[in-house]
Amino acid sequence: MLNYFANPRRFMKLSGILTPWMAGATLILAGAGLYLGLFASPADYQQGETVRIMYVHVPAAWMALFCYTGLAISAAVGLIWKHPVADVAARASAPIGACFTFLALFTGALWGKPMWGTWWVWDARLTSMLVLFFLYLGYMALNSAFDDPQRGTKASAILAMVGFVNVPIIKFSVDWWNTLHQPASILRMDGPTIHPDMLWPLFLMIGAATTYYLWVLMLRMRRDLTEGRVRARRQIQAEEAGA
């Protein structure tokens, strides 16, 4: 399985087929989710209309963790098996994850102002999300800090694995500490505590965010791989011209 995808050309072929499907799935899921979330679902009895921010905030926060997990796994695979496509996947995941993290923090602030009366509080969930954002930035900075791109890939892969300790801390921060941020209401032992009318648009939006991630990830990876091929071909041409 790993070896099968280690061939960039095979990946290009497969992702060429999958990319339009992912784009279509994203549009349909986001369209349905936004319609249900913004028009067809009821306003919350306490939060009023601001509850609708949740339909963007929760998927973004979810994807922030999902992207980092994907990033860390790809980095580990790239480091251990010297897997070229996994390296590209790790590098391509980082900016997407950073954007989702920023979106989660930003929408959280927009929601926090009317609900908590403040844009920002230093509770464990918010602080650990901010740390995650810095980890993404650090990963991208380290990745591009070397003249030899191979070194950047390896160094940042190690950093991604070290930074993974933060992911469980974020997930369980609402249980370990007394936070202002509400505890988990979907992934619970006793089932979700949200009414189906709100749960459905939320699930659709999470699905849309996931397919969006896969779509943009494949676009970025295809660009990276093509760029590499162009560079290699230019080098050959330059060498032939020199010889």
Added chain:
Amino acid sequence: MTGFRAILERDLRLALRQGMDSVMVVMFFVIAVVLFPLGVGPEPNTLARIAPGVLWVAALLSVLLSLERLFHNDFEDGSLELMALSPPSLEVVVLAKVLAHWLVTGLPLIIAAPVLAILMNMPADGFALLILALLLGTPALSLIGAVGAALVLGSRRGGVLLALLILPLFIPVLIFGVGAVEAAIGGFPARAPLLLLGAIFAATLALCPWGAAAGLRQALE
């Protein structure tokens, strides 16, 4: 074990002979803390309120400042490659170098901290806990920092990059370090934050040498 001792002794000797290193780090620590009364204003209650946090942040930055040189000189002159080829594994080399780094920079900080705490008008109840928390926290900082220092070897703009990579990972130590001191000042039991600091120290002691050694290996390739 002999390899560990040899590297430890070499690093300590280098630091003592050519070394303004510890003096510089302590000087930075002192000056960074002194800036706060001048910036915030000399009102004693305000200073006492922010003292634990200021001391910890300043200690964090001082450690960060000295970390860039942890592997850098040995990497430049090639002795790091010799150490990688020598019988003790690279993890042991990292541990020896981190211990030397902590003895040269972390320990002087801990000695200077109570004096600065007096300048910051910190209540006397917090002194013992401040020293204890720093004793548990600063080795963890050196260990985490070693991973970062190994990763940025040979990069462009290494110093700034190191700060960006390492400071987010320092945050847990800062939170529980300040938590322990503030609990003691407020008259609460400081057991929980101290235990967590100890846990962080134990975890970094077990894991960071591997990470730093992996970082060094890819830098030496």
